[in-house]
Amino acid sequence: MSFTYERTINYYETDKMGVVHHSNYIRFLEEARCYYLKDAKMPFEMFEEKGITIPVLEVKCKYKQHVTFSDTICIKVVVKEFNGVRLTIGYDVKDKKTGNDVITAETKHCFTDKNLRPINLKKHYPEFSDKFEALKEA
DSSP: OOEEEEEEOOGGGBOTTSBBOTTHHHHHHHHHHHHHHHHTTOOHHHHHHTTOBOOEEEEEEEEOOOOBTTOEEEEEEEEEEEOSSEEEEEEEEEETTTOOEEEEEEEEEEOBOTTSOBOOHHHHOHHHHHHHHHHBOO
8 A cells, every 4th residue: 555745845955956955855755654654553653652663774765856946746655565574665756746756765674672672563563563564565
C-alpha cells in the first residue's frame, strides 16, 4: 500500500542558485515517512512509547530534476522490504505541476530497543509486524 505526501517548497530551503539544496530532500523523505506511518496508524510516538527506535542505516537518492521556491512536490512512499528486523522504504518524488520525476530514493532502517540493540518486531511486537507486512509492496 502506498501513501502520497504533498509538500510546498519554502524559500529557505533553496540555495544561491534558487533551487532546493540537495540535503533538504533527505528531510522531505523523513517528513513523508513520518506521515506515512501516522496514516498507517503507527505514529512514531507509538514506537517510542514501547522503547522502539527506527534508526536510518542507509539513504540512496537519485536526483533527476530540480524544484524551486513555491513548487509543490508529491512524495509517494511504499514499504519495499520488511523482515521484522530491517525495513526498506521507497520514495518516488514528482513535481505536482509537471508530473516530472524529481528524485527517486530509498531508506533502510532497523528496529532497536532503547539501548540501540536490534529487535525483531515479528517476535516481540507482532502488532507492528503485521501492519508492516500488510503495507509491503506486492
